[in-house]
Amino acid sequence: MGDQPISPNHTEKVKIMSKAIVVYLSTSGNTKMMADSITEGIVERNVDAKAVSFYDTKIQDIKSADAIAVGSSTFSYKMLPPMEKFLDETMANAGVEGKIGVSFGSYGWSGEAPLMIATKMRQLGMNVLDPVLRIQYKPTDKDLNECLRLGKDIAEKVKNL
Numbered sequence: 001m002g003d004q005p006i007s008p009n010h011t012e013k014v015k016i017m018s019k020a021i022v023v024y025l026s027t028s029g030n031t032k033m034m035a036d037s038i039t040e041g042i043v044e045r046n047v048d049a050k051a052v053s054f055y056d057t058k059i060q061d062i063k064s065a066d067a068i069a070v071g072s073s074t075f076s077y078k079m080l081p082p083m084e085k086f087l088d089e090t091m092a093n094a095g096v097e098g099k100i101g102v103s104f105g106s107y108g109w110s111g112e113a114p115l116m117i118a119t120k121m122r123q124l125g126m127n128v129l130d131p132v133l134r135i136q137y138k139p140t141d142k143d144l145n146e147c148l149r150l151g152k153d154i155a156e157k158v159k160n161l
Helices: 030-044 059-064 081-091 113-123 141-159
Strands: 003-005 013-015 019-025 048-053 067-072 100-107 133-136
Touching: 019 030, 019 059, 019 081, 019 141, 030 048, 030 067, 030 100, 030 133, 030 141, 059 081, 067 081, 067 113, 067 141, 081 113, 100 113, 100 141, 113 133, 133 141
Parallel strands: 019 048, 019 067, 067 100, 100 133
Antiparallel strands: 003 013
């Protein structure tokens, strides 16, 4: 996030801790498992992060984050309607332009939701990390390690802002 003066009267600078938020909508718990592992990877790299159900997400958390990861399961070849509304309304009004964006999700048959989320993030002016992370069915240990790795990648990108 960068160095900022301690106060207007001081020239000494203090490093502001970078922040990330991992927002998810999970119907069966699989996308939540992914969100928790991504968050763990971010925190392991000393970046403040939390995983939050999109139902509990506050717009201030989105505004104050340097990186925003959004995950949704796929249902009938698309993201779940509440997540689409979240992206179109909450994210669109949170000033996310220029922030790091990451998309992920679980699916049973087709897996379009993470791709659709990434497209919306780009339309909002976010710098989206590719590729999106899609996991079929319940994440295995190998899949969760991939989520952990993604979290570490997010943290490294945030630290280099």
